[in-house]
Every structure is written in structure tokens, then in C-alpha cells.
Amino acid sequence: MEIKNVRVRFAPSPTGALHIGGMRTALYNYLFARKTGGTFILRIEDTDQLRYVPGAESYILESLQWAGLLPDEGPGFGGGAYGPYRQSERKDIYQRYAQELIRSGHAYYAFDTPEMLEACRQETQEKGESAFKYDSQTRLKMSNSLTLPEEEVQARIERGDPWAIRLKVPSGEIIEVDDLVRGIVHFQSNELDDKVILKSDGMPTYHLANIVDDHLMEITHVIRGEEWLPSTAHHVLLYRAFGWEMPRFSHLPLILKPSGQGKLSKRDGVQLGIPVFPLSWKGDTPEDSFTGFREAGFLPNAVINFLALLGWNPGTDQELFTLDELVEAFTIEKIGKSGSRFDYDKAKWFNQQYIMATSDETLAGLVRPMVEAQGYHPRESFLQAFCGMMKERVVVLSDFWDTGRYFFEDLVVFDEKTIAKKWDTGNKTLFEGMISRLEALESFDPETVHQAMEAYMQEKNLKPGDVFPILRIALIGTMKGPGVAEMLSLFGPAELRRRLERAFGLFDALVSQ
């Protein structure tokens, strides 16, 4: 057999925001392409002008960019020999091939309007029969170029009557699909309906467009969602009708709702308050607007890592992967067959792991806009040190501000219970003595600060429990947070005196109430 270069495509429809499941499909295609030294192609399937949503295509591009899954070919990415990559720009190509199918007897004109078909469906449903299907059993009762005389067909077409082209599914055949994930799947052609392949508006349906493009673009492997498995039989028929070689198919398991049943939908995101899209999307209505993983404070590598392991695993205990490591480990054979539930807790865990592994400098760059949006402009060294001591205490990027805001602003609320229990106005002079001692320090690194405190505490016969909780709350208002010496070091002598004196005043007021 001829060995061809692998060419795979990610073919989303620009009907809205790109779902996280689509993101995973893109990822697996990307990984397979990189692993095999092949080509990763982006194709925009915009043959449905009714469902077309402006901005969706750029959303898809931005999502892929954010995730680091850049196509080798696609709209705006070159690869001229195979373009264009938007199906709406390939209309005439599909029409040519549809005509070829008519000539070879594999397809026919159908004049039945959507309204008439709807009536047929209604009727069978009311009679309690199984759903109406336009197939080898019923097509001779409908109005099409199989039942109408040749002259009538011509007359209708010339008159401008609307028509569509349907695939003429042969009867009595067994169709075999050899799926790389699922093995061999059989279909009886008698069960298949005569799918519309060219719509009355002159656009192809997915079925035709997908086969023609995959052939013309020399796609070798089709990796797509499981929802396509049932129509793959039609696709096989199309390849046969054209006499074209088929790509290999791999149908990916679905991503399921976090709880309950069914596949993950955008509704789950808003209902549970969790992101199910890579980036935020602003639709026409609040119900059609979503927060993305990026805006929820996730790092792209964490999302990629999480997604990669949802339905695939390398067969080892490794959980953390760089993109390059994923490429190295990825094989289609290791893709699972059953649907995977979307586990947001696991996603957060991945994010935390990635944040901890990110340098303070990089983190500061990500956190700065959030802090500045609040009106604070910390020194870079301060911000970096802040990120360094907070990064193992946050899960998403926004936590840096949410749980660390009191490093920038003066506290207005503090852990009153602990203060009521621990604060003794009479001890204030002891703390003031400690402040003076610290101010006299030549070096202000955490280690020196800590030693000075220990020495002072020993001198004055103070216990850690009498000192640390009070300082901690006086500094940032809460019992949660980095080590006290670290924080003192971060603030430096002047700011530490300011914060402590202000807080002690607050404590006095509280206790005297």
C-alpha cells in the first residue's frame, strides 16, 4: 500500500462559540498530525447560511490560538493548493460533483418541499408507525426524477421550481465501516434514508461537502465526534459512488454532563456556573453568553492537559503532560470507547498544578492586569514576590486577586473572632517593640526577619501562638495565607509599620466594644 503523508482536518461549523468537546476534537487531530509528521488543517463548514453566526469563525481561530493548536493550512494559514477552506467559497465545486452523481445514477432530483416532508412525518407519527424515512421504500411515492417523466423534470427545473438532490441509497447491501476506535461497524443499506446532498439554495449538506472536501484536500484520517458515526454509512456510499479511496475513520466518545445524563451542553455551563467553552462568548442574549476557561482563570496548557485525558490516556500513570509530551505519547489506539463525564474538580486540579509550575515572573505578567483593573500599580518586584508566595494557594488566576487583594488595599474586614480571643491592648507595647526591632534590621529577607522575631519572642518570653495570629490578621485580615515572616519581608519596614499600627487601632476599638 502506498504510504501517504497524514493529513487531518478540524472542521467546525461557525454557528456559535466552540464547545469544549470541539476543542478536544481539534486537539486529537492536532496531536495525531504532529505525532505522524502530518498536516493539521482547519476547514470552516459554513454551508448553512441560516445558522451562520458572525464572529464565530474568529472565535474558533482565537480559541485554537489560545490553546496553541495552530493549523498548518486553513483560512488565513496558507496551503493554497487545497483551498479555499471555507465551504461557502466552494459552492460550485459541490454542484459539479452532485451533477456527476446524477449522471452516474447515484443521485436524483427531488421536488418535495420541506413542508410536504413535514406532512409525511406528521402522518406516519399520527398513525403510530415508525418515523417517516425518504428511502428505497418510499421514494417511488414522492415527486422526484425517479418517478416523474424526464420532460416534466426538465420543465420543473427550467420553470425554476425548487429542487434538491438526494443520494440514491442502494437496497440490500451491507456497509462496513472500519473505525480505528471501535472496530468494524455494520449497517444495512435498507435502514438508510436518501439523504439530501445538495439543498435547494444550491449549498451542499454536510454529507456531500465533507466527502468532496476530504477527497480534494487529500485527508487521510477523519477524527470526529461519535455523533457522526450513524451517518458514516452514507459517507461510505458516497465514496463508493465517486470511486474514491476512503480515509480512515475514528469516532471519538462524547463528553457527558458533570451530573445527570446526556452530553455536555452550553446550558450545563451556565447552570453549574462552570466554563464549558475555551473563551468567553457574548451572544445576543444573556442565555447565549458564556464565561470561558480563559476568563475563568485557567491556563491554556492546563485545559489542554485536562482535555487530552478526557477519553484518552497513555496507559501509564503520568497525568501531567506538556503539549510536546502529549504529541509523543498520543496514539489513536489508546482512545477510549465510552463517554467521559466532564469533571470540573479535576480541571481545577490541573490548573493548580500548572500555576504552581509557572514562574513568578510569568505569573506577575498575568496577574498585573487584574490588579491594575482594581486601581493598584504595584512594583514588579513586589508583584512577583506576591505571586511566588500565593501560587500554591490559588486554583484559578482570579484567586490571586480574590484571596490576595489585601496585599494591595487596606483591610476593612478582619477575622474578629481570633482577635477577640488573642488581642490584649496591654500587649501593644510588646508588638511595638518588635516593630522597632525589625526596622533596625540591615537586611529584610524572610530568613533574617524570622530570626529577629524568634529572638525577640524568646527575650520577651512570648509564645508563637500569642504573636503570629495577631500579626497575620493585622497584615492581611485573615488566618489564611503565606508565612508571617515572608509577608513582613514583602511589605518592608515602612509599610509593615503602617499596616500594623492601623490594625492595632482597629483591634483596640473592637475589644473595647
Next chain:
RNA sequence: GGUCCGUUCGUCUAGGGGUUAGGACGUAUCCCUUUCACGGAUAAAACACGGGUUCGAUUCCCGUACGGACUGCCA
């Protein structure tokens, strides 16, 4: 309803004719510790059911149940 796909701890999953059925998230407890986290340790927790095949099935086959996808001139 019909067609197709699937089923190992709560979740993501490894494994595969003979295993104490392994790991991770989450949960609980403990250790580390000035707090919180991080890190470490321990624990509870799974082969849907019924028939075969076999000396032996969680693993192979067939049913059943359950779940899912598809069933548009949507993709």
C-alpha cells in the same frame, strides 16, 4: 419506535482468562507546620445482570438491563 455505539471505585481511567483489580481527582484521617495551602502517608470506594466457552472468567461469545448518539433541504 427504528438504527448504531457503549458499560471497571462517586468521577477520569489502567489492566486483561489465574492480580491483594493499579493510578489520579474528590472525600476522610494522620504527619509536616505560626495559619492556609503545598508536600507526604493511610483509609473507605469498582469489574451492571444472566447464560454460555473454559480446569478457571472482570477479561472471550450471546442475551438482558441501563446509558448515550443518530433518526432535518443542521452540522
